[in-house]
Each structure stands twice: as structure tokens, then as C-alpha cells.
Amino acid sequence: MSANAPAFDQRYVRELPGTYEHVRPTPLANPHWVCWNAQLARELNVPFDADAEALRALSGNGLFAGSEPVAEKYAGHQFGVWNPDLGDGRGLLLGEWADANGKAWEFHLKGAGKTPFSRFGDGRAVLRSSIREMLASEALHALGIPTTRALALVGSDEPVRREQIETAAMLTRVTPSHIRFGHFEWFAYSNQPEQVAALVEHCLVHHFxxxxxxxxxxxxxxxxTARLIAHWMAYGFCHGVMNTDNMSILGETFDFGPYAFLDATIPDFICNHTDAQGRYAFHQQPGIAFWNLQCLAQALSSQVSSDDLKAALNRYADTYNDHFLKLMGERLGxxxxxxxxxxxxxxWMHLLASERRDFHHSFRALADRAPDDWAQLDDDAIDRPAFQRWRSALAERRQNETDQGIPLAQARNPISVLRTHLAQAVIDDVKKGSVASLEEYLLALQSPFERREDWQRWSETPPIDYQAAPLSCSS
Structure with a gap:
């Protein structure tokens, strides 16, 4: 089926008038394919391939039949401060596509140009940040962590100024819904309870x-949300900018900016160079998510009683703790x-943090050995007696489990890991004109538990003298 076949529905536009502005994409100059997520395309059963027609539509130079692009309006708390002047400033909702099972997926074009909500921005995305989002969203999905997905990445020679001159790109993001906490906040703070009610009804009918x-x-x-944050903490993912406008109502990882996975286990790791106070440091994420939920509760106060809001919020801690312990237990077999x-x-977490041991390698090293062979790891520990006591306790505990501890641990601890230095190496290759490493890394991250000799580089830890610099929001 061609890219122009009638495929898209406009459910969001139809049901939620007053929550968006109609905007046509600003075309990318001289667009070219950078990456096509064939695995996701098959899952969604999309009716087009990475052909010339799709390139036109996903670079802003054309529209799919049935598409009626809109920029959504929302607000949010940014670094704890209320900001009413937010909305889709560089992205457009193209429409919804139903997969073979009838599940609807929203297609969103990131980097589509200026909108009424761009403020002082140029409405563009850069190649660097778009590559990072594509890698991260697929890596998280393969680890079982709820996330938006990236279907396609289009590049251009169009210049864009960030910290330096870069080239523009457009990323096609898909998810069942782009509704954020900030949608509810905007309509609550602007005294539009009927729009809050409409958003709730839309979510109930289509997503809950x-x-x-x-x-x-x-x-x-x-x-x-509690389960999502438990997943982040169990797999060492730091989002970097957990503003309420970056929180998905679906409990998905949303809006990738200065994210990073841990290398060394540093609980107070900060990946966002604008986060001088460490508000969004790795270990702060469970508390920040709860703070954001309190903001959402306030926004829903016209629809939900205070007793029901409190009762719901009281479920956060237990849900988070139960899920975190389950995930961490499985990682330990x-x-x-x-x-x-x-x-x-x-x-175990104290051992890793006190010695700043590599978060991912340490888990996988245990998973690759039977408990009888864990003594081989003693030399990796600075505090050998502490590690020996701990591994003995885990070995004893594993004796009370079934004999599935080893395959369980190997199925929960990735071999190929998304690391900042590897992502940067891929970005450098693409900028030089080669997409081979991007395609290979993407495949490795989509199958992170598979051991392949030709994927060995994607399991390597950073050089001993490497220290990842904090990233900017344009990352």
C-alpha cells in the first residue's frame, strides 16, 4: 500500500476540540533516510515502507491521506516552577493508525517546524538528539520498560544552531497517546473544568x-507511574528532565532529552547540565514522580474527591517498592x-555504589556464572570480605529457589547496553555519512540479551578514564 493510501484517523482532533492548533509541517530541505525501524513497522503493520512517498510525508514535504496535523496545548511544572506557556513547540500529531489488532497508535513528527507554542524556538530537532531518542526508546522497550517508540528518522543538510551549528532531522514517534500530566494542568489552571472532564473521558474510553x-x-x-519509575531505577536509567509536561499519562518513558544509563553506580548521578541543584538526579526520580503525581491530583480536583485522590496517591509507595524488588530480585535470579x-x-546496591562499580556489567557478571563460580569475581571487589559475605548470602538464598535462577538472571540482564560513549560514536559515524553502526547498534539494543560475536562492542564498558559529561536538553 502506498504512503498516500487513506490510513490515518483523527480521533484526538475530533474528540478534543480546543486542545490544539492546526499547523502544517515546515518541510525539511533535501531530506534523506537515516534509519527505518523495520521491526516496529512490522509490529504496527504500517501500510508503507521506507520509500520516496513515505520520505516526503515524514520530512514535512507531504501528508499522509487522512492526516490533519495539530500542535497540542499543555502546560507544566519545569524544575518545580509553573509554566503556562507550553505546548508542542517543534512536534505535530499527524493522526492515528490502527494496527492489525485494532490498537490505535498516534504518529507524531518531531522537528516539524514552528508552531504557536514554539516561543523563541526554531521548531527543529537535530540529528544528534534524534539518533539518541531512537536508540533509547528501542533499548527501553526491549528491556520491558514502557516507552514511546521511534519508527523513522529522516536527516537533512538544513543547518540548525544549538550549542553549535548542526543539521536538522525529523523523528517519527509513535505511542497510543501523547497526553501528558501538563494537559490536565493547563486546563485546570486556566479554569476550563469541561476540558479536564473531556480529557478524562477520552482517556477512559481509549486508554484505560x-x-x-x-x-x-x-x-x-x-x-x-510507580511501576515505570521502578523499572528506571532497576535498570539504571536517568531521565534527566522529569517536568510534568514530560510525564506521560500512560506511564511511559516520554520526551527523551539529556537522558543517560548509569555506567558507574553513582546514586546522585546528574545527566542534565542545566540541573545545577540535582533535582532530577538518578536517586531523586521516585520522589519526583510522586511530586508530579501530586500536581496531577491537584489538576484533577474538579473531577475527583480529595479522599479518592489521597487514597490513590497512597498506593504509590507500595506499588513502587513491590515492583522494584520484583525486578531486582529477577536480575539476581x-x-x-x-x-x-x-x-x-x-x-548489593550499597556494594555497587560504594565502589562505583559498573552497574550493568556487575549484574551480568553474576548472571553468566553459577553460584558455585561467583568466587571468580572476588578480585573485582575492593572490599573482598563484604562481597564474599554478600555472594554467600545470595547463593544460599538461591538454593531455596527453583533451578531456573541462571536462565532467569540471563533473561533479565542485558549484554548489549545503551551507553553514552557508544551512542556518541554512532552519532559521529552518521555525521560522517555511515549509518552502518547505527543500524547494528539498534539491532543489538532490540535484542539486548542475545550474545553475538559481531555485537561485542555494544557490551563494552567505557574506557577507564572516560567520564560522561552532563548533556543538554538539545541532546
């Missing part, structure tokens, strides 16, 4: 089939989590 009221909807948002396992997991 198990919830029957605004109170149940908020409760499910709390639980989804424990199919079930028992009462004393919390101390075992806490001691």
Missing part, C-alpha cells in the same frame, strides 16, 4: 478500559521475593 471513573483513572495513572530479600538487594 479497566477504569470506570475519574478516580479509578487517577489510581491507575499512579500505579503505572530470584523468581519470587521474600521478606529478607529487601536487605539482600539493598546490600
Amino acid at each position: 478500559p479497566n477504569s470506570r471513573s475519574a478516580a479509578e483513572f487517577f489510581t491507575e495513572v499512579v500505579e503505572r 530470584l523468581a519470587t521475593v521474600q521478606e529478607n530479600d529487601q536487605q539482600l538487594i539493598s546490600d
Whole structure:
């Protein structure tokens, strides 16, 4: 089926008038394909390939049939400060596509040019940040972490100024919904309770089939968010800019900017160079997510009673803790989590942090050996007695499990890992005109537990003298 076949619906536009502005994309000059996510295209059963017609539509030089692009209006708390002047400043919702199972996916074009909400921005995305988002979203998805996905990346020779002159790009992002906490905040703060109610109803009908009221909807948002943050913390992911306008109502990882996965285990790691106070440091993420949920609760106060809002918020801590312990237990080969396992997991994290050991390599080193062989790892520890005591405790605990501890641990601890220095090497290659490393890294991240000799470089830890610099929001 060609790219111009009638495929897109406009459900968001139809059902939520007053929440957006109609905008045509600003075409990219001299567009070219950088990356096509064939795996995702197959999953969604999209009716087009990476052909010339699709290139036109995904570079702003044309439109898919049925597409009616809009820029959504929202607001948010940025670094804890209320900002009403937000909205899609460089992205456009193209429409919704239903996959073979009837599930609707919104297609969003990032870097599509100026909108009424661009403020002083140019409305463009750069190649560097677009590559990073494509890699990150696919890496997280393969680890089982809820996230938006990246379908296509188009490049251009059009110059864009950030910290320096770079080239423009457009990324096609897909997710069932782009509604953020900030959507509700904007309409609540601007005294439009009818729009808050319309947003809730839209979410109930299309995205929360198990919830029957605004109170149940908020409760499910709390639980989804708690599970998402537990996933981030269990796999060492630091988002970097957890403003409420960057929080998905679906509990997905949303709006990739200065993100980073941990290399060394540094609990107070900061990946955003504008975050001078460390508000969004790695270890702050569970608390910040709860703070953001409190903002959402306030925005929903016209629809949900204060008692129901409090009851929902009270579910956050237990949901987070239960999910975090489950994930961490599985990474250590424990199919079930028992009462004393919390101390075992806490001691492991303390060992990793006190010696700044590599977060991912340390887990995988355990997973690749039977408990009888963990003594081989003693030389990696600075505090050998502490590690020996801990590994003995874990080995004893594993004896009470089934014999599936090794395959479970190997299925939960990635071999290929998204690291800042590897992503930068890929970006450098693409800028030089070669997409081979990008295509290979993407495949490795989409199958992170598969060991292949030709993917060995994607499992390498950073050089001993390497220290990742904090990244900017344009990253």
C-alpha cells in the first residue's frame, strides 16, 4: 500500500476540540533516510515502507491521506516552577493508525517546524538528539520498560544552531497517546473544568478500559507511574528532565532529552547540565514522580474527591517498592521475593555504589556464572570480605529457589547496553555519512540479551578514564 493510501484517523482532533492548533509541517530541505525501524513497522503493520512517498510525508514535504496535523496545548511544572506557556513547540500529531489488532497508535513528527507554542524556538530537532531518542526508546522497550517508540528518522543538510551549528532531522514517534500530566494542568489552571472532564473521558474510553471513573483513572495513572519509575531505577536509567509536561499519562518513558544509563553506580548521578541543584538526579526520580503525581491530583480536583485522590496517591509507595524488588530480585535470579530479600538487594546496591562499580556489567557478571563460580569475581571487589559475605548470602538464598535462577538472571540482564560513549560514536559515524553502526547498534539494543560475536562492542564498558559529561536538553 502506498504512503498516500487513506490510513490515518483523527480521533484526538475530533474528540478534543480546543486542545490544539492546526499547523502544517515546515518541510525539511533535501531530506534523506537515516534509519527505518523495520521491526516496529512490522509490529504496527504500517501500510508503507521506507520509500520516496513515505520520505516526503515524514520530512514535512507531504501528508499522509487522512492526516490533519495539530500542535497540542499543555502546560507544566519545569524544575518545580509553573509554566503556562507550553505546548508542542517543534512536534505535530499527524493522526492515528490502527494496527492489525485494532490498537490505535498516534504518529507524531518531531522537528516539524514552528508552531504557536514554539516561543523563541526554531521548531527543529537535530540529528544528534534524534539518533539518541531512537536508540533509547528501542533499548527501553526491549528491556520491558514502557516507552514511546521511534519508527523513522529522516536527516537533512538544513543547518540548525544549538550549542553549535548542526543539521536538522525529523523523528517519527509513535505511542497510543501523547497526553501528558501538563494537559490536565493547563486546563485546570486556566479554569476550563469541561476540558479536564473531556480529557478524562477520552482517556477512559481509549486508554484505560479497566477504569470506570475519574478516580479509578487517577489510581491507575499512579500505579503505572510507580511501576515505570521502578523499572528506571532497576535498570539504571536517568531521565534527566522529569517536568510534568514530560510525564506521560500512560506511564511511559516520554520526551527523551539529556537522558543517560548509569555506567558507574553513582546514586546522585546528574545527566542534565542545566540541573545545577540535582533535582532530577538518578536517586531523586521516585520522589519526583510522586511530586508530579501530586500536581496531577491537584489538576484533577474538579473531577475527583480529595479522599479518592489521597487514597490513590497512597498506593504509590507500595506499588513502587513491590515492583522494584520484583525486578531486582529477577536480575539476581530470584523468581519470587521474600521478606529478607529487601536487605539482600539493598546490600548489593550499597556494594555497587560504594565502589562505583559498573552497574550493568556487575549484574551480568553474576548472571553468566553459577553460584558455585561467583568466587571468580572476588578480585573485582575492593572490599573482598563484604562481597564474599554478600555472594554467600545470595547463593544460599538461591538454593531455596527453583533451578531456573541462571536462565532467569540471563533473561533479565542485558549484554548489549545503551551507553553514552557508544551512542556518541554512532552519532559521529552518521555525521560522517555511515549509518552502518547505527543500524547494528539498534539491532543489538532490540535484542539486548542475545550474545553475538559481531555485537561485542555494544557490551563494552567505557574506557577507564572516560567520564560522561552532563548533556543538554538539545541532546
